[in-house]
Amino acid sequence: MRYCGREFSEDEIVLIRQLMIENPKLNRTRLSQLICERLQWLKPNGGLKEMSCRVALLRMQADGLIQLPVSQRKNPCTYAAVPANLANPHQ
Numbered sequence: 001m002r003y004c005g006r007e008f009s010e011d012e013i014v015l016i017r018q019l020m021i022e023n024p025k026l027n028r029t030r031l032s033q034l035i036c037e038r039l040q041w042l043k044p045n046g047g048l049k050e051m052s053c054r055v056a057l058l059r060m061q062a063d064g065l066i067q068l069p070v071s072q073r074k075n076p077c078t079y080a081a082v083p084a085n086l087a088n089p090h091q
Contacts, residue, residue, distance in 0.1 A: 001065075003056035004049075012039060013065055016057075020066065027072050028054060 001008050008016075016035055020026075026034065029050070035041070035057070036048035043049055060066045 001060075001063075003059050004052040006041060006052070006056065008056070008060075013060070015039070016060070017066055020069075024069070026069070028057070028068060031069070032057060 001013070015038065019034055019038065020031065023031065023034065032050045032053040033048055036050055036053050041049045041053060057066065057068055061068050
Protein backbone atom coordinates (compact mmCIF):
# COMPACT_ATOMS: atom_id res chain seq x y z
CA MET A 1 0.00 0.00 0.00
CA ARG A 2 1.29 3.44 -0.91
CA TYR A 3 0.99 6.42 1.42
CA CYS A 4 2.80 9.76 1.21
CA GLY A 5 5.17 8.56 -1.48
CA ARG A 6 6.21 5.43 0.42
CA GLU A 7 5.24 1.85 -0.21
CA PHE A 8 4.23 0.02 2.99
CA SER A 9 4.44 -3.76 2.98
CA GLU A 10 1.97 -5.91 4.90
CA ASP A 11 4.79 -6.71 7.35
CA GLU A 12 5.30 -2.98 7.97
CA ILE A 13 1.58 -2.48 8.62
CA VAL A 14 1.76 -5.36 11.11
CA LEU A 15 4.81 -3.71 12.72
CA ILE A 16 2.94 -0.41 13.04
CA ARG A 17 0.01 -2.20 14.70
CA GLN A 18 2.41 -4.02 17.04
CA LEU A 19 4.16 -0.77 18.02
CA MET A 20 0.77 0.72 18.85
CA ILE A 21 -0.14 -2.29 21.01
CA GLU A 22 3.22 -2.30 22.79
CA ASN A 23 3.12 1.46 23.41
CA PRO A 24 -0.51 2.35 24.16
CA LYS A 25 0.35 5.59 26.00
CA LEU A 26 2.30 7.18 23.15
CA ASN A 27 0.74 10.21 21.55
CA ARG A 28 0.58 10.51 17.77
CA THR A 29 3.74 12.59 17.54
CA ARG A 30 5.89 10.18 19.50
CA LEU A 31 4.29 7.22 17.70
CA SER A 32 5.21 8.71 14.32
CA GLN A 33 8.78 9.27 15.53
CA LEU A 34 9.05 5.66 16.68
CA ILE A 35 7.64 4.35 13.40
CA CYS A 36 10.05 6.50 11.37
CA GLU A 37 12.96 5.21 13.46
CA ARG A 38 11.94 1.57 13.08
CA LEU A 39 11.23 1.86 9.34
CA GLN A 40 14.20 4.15 8.68
CA TRP A 41 11.87 6.64 6.99
CA LEU A 42 14.21 9.59 6.67
CA LYS A 43 14.58 12.89 4.85
CA PRO A 44 17.65 13.42 2.65
CA ASN A 45 19.26 15.33 5.55
CA GLY A 46 18.81 12.32 7.86
CA GLY A 47 15.90 13.72 9.86
CA LEU A 48 12.76 11.70 10.50
CA LYS A 49 9.86 12.13 8.06
CA GLU A 50 7.49 12.69 10.97
CA MET A 51 4.87 14.82 9.22
CA SER A 52 4.65 12.46 6.26
CA CYS A 53 4.33 9.59 8.71
CA ARG A 54 1.49 11.28 10.59
CA VAL A 55 -0.37 11.94 7.34
CA ALA A 56 0.21 8.31 6.29
CA LEU A 57 -1.11 7.08 9.65
CA LEU A 58 -4.26 9.19 9.28
CA ARG A 59 -4.83 7.75 5.81
CA MET A 60 -4.23 4.22 7.09
CA GLN A 61 -6.82 4.85 9.77
CA ALA A 62 -9.28 6.20 7.17
CA ASP A 63 -8.70 2.99 5.17
CA GLY A 64 -9.46 0.87 8.26
CA LEU A 65 -5.93 -0.54 8.63
CA ILE A 66 -5.15 0.91 12.06
CA GLN A 67 -6.82 2.76 14.93
CA LEU A 68 -4.80 5.75 16.12
CA PRO A 69 -4.83 6.98 19.69
CA VAL A 70 -7.21 9.85 20.30
CA SER A 71 -5.70 13.20 19.38
CA GLN A 72 -4.52 15.11 22.43
CA ARG A 73 -5.07 18.49 20.73
CA LYS A 74 -7.99 20.23 22.37
CA ASN A 75 -8.23 23.07 19.87
CA PRO A 76 -7.27 22.80 16.23
CA CYS A 77 -4.85 25.37 14.85
CA THR A 78 -6.56 28.51 13.72
CA TYR A 79 -4.94 31.23 11.73
CA ALA A 80 -5.96 34.85 11.69
CA ALA A 81 -7.02 36.20 8.34
CA VAL A 82 -4.27 38.05 6.54
CA PRO A 83 -5.05 41.76 6.24
CA ALA A 84 -5.89 42.73 2.67
CA ASN A 85 -2.89 45.05 2.33
CA LEU A 86 -0.53 42.16 3.26
CA ALA A 87 -2.33 39.55 1.18
CA ASN A 88 -1.75 41.58 -1.99
CA PRO A 89 1.20 43.93 -1.44
CA HIS A 90 1.02 45.28 -5.02
CA GLN A 91 -2.21 47.20 -4.45
